[in-house]
Amino acid sequence: MSILKQRLHVTIRGAVQGVGFRPFIYRLATELGLVGWVNNSAQGVLVDVEGTQAQLQNFLLLRIEQQKPPRSIxxxxxxxFLAPIGYQQFEIRTSTGGEKSATILPDLATCSDCLREIFNKSDRRYGYPFTNCTNCGPRFSIIEALPYDRANTTMKQFQMCIHCQSEYENPLDRRFHAQPNACPECGPQLELWERDGNVLALHHQALIQAAASICQGKIVAIKGLGGFHLVVDARNEAAVQKLRRCKQREAKPLALMYPSLESIQVHCQVSELEASLLRSPQAPIVLLQRKLASHAIAPSVAPGNPYLGVMLPYTPLHHLLMAELGFPIVATSGNLTDEPICIDEKEALQRLSSIAEVFLVHNRPIARPVDDSVVRVMMGREMVLRRARGYAPLSIQGTGSWELGAEEQLPTTTPDSQLLTGAQQCAPSDSLLAVGAHLKNTIALCVKEQVFVSQHIGDLETVPAVNAFERASADFQLLYQTQPVAIACDLHPDYLSTQFARNSGMPAIPVQHHYAHVLSCMAENDLIGMHDSQPVLGVAWDGSGYGLDGTIWGGEFLLVTKTSFERVAHLHTFRLPGGEKAIKEPRRVAIGLLYEIFGDEVFEMKHLVPVQAFCDRELGILQTMLQRNFNTPVTSSMGRLFDAIASIVGLRQQNQFEGQAAMELEFAIAGFDLDECYSFEILATSSPAIVDWLPMVRGILVDIKCGLPLGKISAKFHNTLVEIVVAVAKSVGEGKIILTGGCFQNKYLTERAIKRLQAENFYPYWHQRIPPNDGGIALGQIVAATFHLSNRKHQPCV
Known part of the structure; x- marks a missing residue:
């Protein structure tokens, strides 16, 4: 009697294209004696397979999940189950189109197999800088359309040689259907150019001469995976200073690339987790504590910073270059400050010729700029501070299907009702675009039940940066072939991203900045749409965000329900003399803060460091501004409070880059371990409650007068902020506490807050793969917009 066969149709969604998933299914089906087919579709991987019930159950329930390729998700x-058709064999079929929702895999670092090949003199890929396989290599930086096939990538112009084609077609080869597959005979090649574009060397000689230029102290522009790096010898102080001058990057730390983990361990403390991150397929820049031995690194790499931002080589090109050099290099983004990274060699000649002295380029086009990711270990797990290569654009699953109660209310306050025209007609299942914030911009696209968060785009401070932002917005829509029905943006009317939303022709949904921060952290911690629907307390601390009352928020405690939020507490407000100028001058912030305590008397307190930082004429102007409330916006910003304290204790009066004063205040704690804190008050007579920092500042002034070490003052200041979080949490009474915003990039503050909250039986949540800074705003905007569209009779969340 014949055994009855059945047919099984399987749709697999996730990061399943470009990771060898089809070859895996082919080998598995063949091993089990199944017949049918597998292909890539715009939704993921489709499998149609016939066999006995026992065979199919083994295939589906046991083998796929347990043995899937290591890079797949x-x-x-x-x-x-369907009626059998009568397949005679198993095959890989041509990819199909349709609605685009497949997850695109990020670019992956070189795997160990490919690494062995490029250093094996007997291998045909020996020394080849574009070696890759299904387990590694370019993905997001080369894909132009879905599904992920060679014809839809920038590799389409390279015709595979007979050897590469044979690998590509062999189901037992690890390069089976590896779309970027290439070799020295048929793939991309290196060239070394002068500033005028003249060719100095080709192929391996180009790499050798580029290495020689680095050894000579020259600045070399290198076209890598997702754009250009500017590279110099990290041990050469003169070369690093020259790079800073030319790049117009005064003091912000520069990233380093080391030849090996062992060489990193000479200069830095490396935990097991940090080592794992450095060697991971994501291969991010990891912030590591320096050792004394790091004095070999030029002081100008990270002046005054006890941490180094370090990465390992992540492409064959980098591995070959670092093997040739044998010492650490600065590998910073190929751009001028506040501009996007260059991805095209001709563009690089125009934009970087005033910086780089030679250009190591190649002829594999880059589809979109993808910068290096940056991570820091917090509480024994990674926290992504800049999400780009290796992480983007992996999706956040489930965002589009959050269900809301029919009677749940949304806030009714909105700054501009014209922004909402048409949004009430949108369905929650339609695609949405979120355009993020002004600084550290990312965008996000919601398609069905997935949110795709873009790579780091940067600060929208220059015309090239805004152009890059607009290209990224169009790129995501084109990639997934979707037309969003609405666009979520920041509440700030002057943000260029908000203006883009206004002018997009789509209904625009403004979302309050700190509410978006809290929602982004909730989303990645799977706290959206939970069945218990209990509110959470969001602690959103950053530099600035446009508030519902028109002031600058930034020291916020938000009680967040399933559909709305209430501002339950915030820092005592103060004024910022000079507005935007104060962001770059902590001394101005300090004057505004001290004026709130002492009034006009502060200008006579000549012993105070912030007062000494101005001449008498400047002090007179500041006093007039504060007296007349002229160009002195009101703020509750925790970021500005950090700036003010850094100025008052004499640490920094002017910022050379964003967050510099706050970073230095954190670093000052090193070596001091104490639990002391300053006094503060929570004034609950008003709603929202006011967190009064005046007693704390008075205590700091007393400690300065008594000569208490700066590190102790900083530790007490940080401890006070933690106790403020605990005190507000107790007064609100909700168990789940969200820690979000740029201030929670601070390791001391974040870890101490988590431990104290846990000790008080609260459940703190913090960021992991989505940045706590404004790089996470777009995700939060998507969540808020989804809330709005799921409850269309109400006004949107702002």
């Missing part, structure tokens, strides 16, 4: 697996 299965987000959903849907199956159904």
């Amino acid at each position: 299965i987000q959903s697996l849907e199956s159904k």
Whole structure:
């Protein structure tokens, strides 16, 4: 009697394209004696397979999930049994189109197999800087359309040689359907150019001469995976200073690339987790504590900073270059400060010729700029501070299907009702675009039940940066072939991203900045749409965000329900003399803060460091501004409070880059371990409650007068902020506490807050793969917009 065969159709969604998933299915089906087919579709991987019930159950329930390729991520697996057709064999079929929702895999660092090949003199890929396979290499930086096939990538112009084609077609080869597959005979090649574009060397000689230029102290522009790096010898102080002058990057730390983990360990403390991150397929820049031995690194790499931002080589090109050099290099983004990174060699000649002295380029086009990611270990797990290569654009699953109660209310306050025209007609299942914030911009696209968060775009401070932002917005829509029905943006009317939303022709949904911060952290911690629907307390601390009352928020405590938020507490407000100028001058912030305590008397307190930082004429102007409330916006910003304290204790009067004063205040704690804190008050007579920092500042002034070490003052200041979080949490009474915003990039503050909250039986949540800074805003905007569209009769969340 013949055994009855059945047919199983499987749809696998997630990061399943470009990771060898089809070859895996082919080998598995063949091993089990199944027949049918597998292909890539715009939704993921489709499998149609016939066999006995026992064979199919083994295939579906046991083998796929347990043995899937190491770089793949299965987000959903849907199956159904159908009538058999009578397949005779198993095959890989041509990819199909349709609605685009497949997850695009990020670019992955070189795997160990490819690494062995490029250093094996007997291998045909020996020394080849574009070696890759299904387990590694370019993905997001080369894809132009879905599904992920060679014809839809920038590799389409390279015709595979007979050897590469054979690998590509062999199901038992690890390069089976590896879309960027290439070799020295048929793939991309290196060239070394002068500033005028003249060719100095080709192929491996180009790499050798580029290495020689680095050894000579020259600045070399290198076209890598997602754009250009500007490279110099990290041990050469003169070369690093020259790079800073030319790049117009005064003091912000520069990233380093080391030849090996062992060489990093000479200069830095490296935990097991940090080592794992450095060697991971994501291969991010990891912030590491310096050792004394790091004096070999030029002082100008990270002046006054006890941390170094370090990465390992992540492409064959980098591995070959670092093997040739044998010492650490500065590998910073190929751009001028506040501009996007260059991705095209001809563009690089125009934009970087005033910086770089030679250009190491190649002829594999880059589809979009993808900068290096930056991570820091917090509480024994990674926190992504800049999400780009290796992480973007992996999706956040489930965002589009959050369900809301029919009677739940949304806030009714909105700054501009014209922004909302048409939004009430949108369905929650439609695609949405979020355009993020002004600084550290990312965008996000919601398609069905997935949110795709873009790579780091940067600060929208220059015309090239805004152009890059607009290209990224169009790129995501084109990639997924979707037309969003609405666009979420920041509440700030002057943000260029907000203006883009206003002018997009789509209904625009403004979302309050700090509410978006809290929602982004909730989303990545799976706290959206939970069945218990209990409110959470969001602690959103950053530099600035446009508030519902028109002031600058930034020291916020938000009680967040399933559909709305209430501002339950915030820092005592003070004025910023000079407005935007104060962001770059902590001394101005300090004057505004001290004026709130002492009034006009502060200008006679000549012993105070912030007062000494101005001449008498400047002090007179500041006093007039504060007296007349002229160009002195009101703020509750925690970021500005950090600036003010850094100025008052004499640490920094002017910022050379964003967050410099706050970073130095954190670093000053090193070596001091104490639990003392300053006094503060929570004034609960008003709603929202006011967190009064005046007693704390008075205590700091007393400690300065008594000569208490700066590190102790900083530790007491940080401890006070933690106790403020605990005190407000107790007064609100909700168990789940969200820690979000740029201030929670501070390791001491974040870890101490988590431990104290846990000790008081609260459940703190903090960021992991989505940045706590404004790089996470777009995700939060998507969540808020989804809330709005799911409850269309109400006004949107702002």
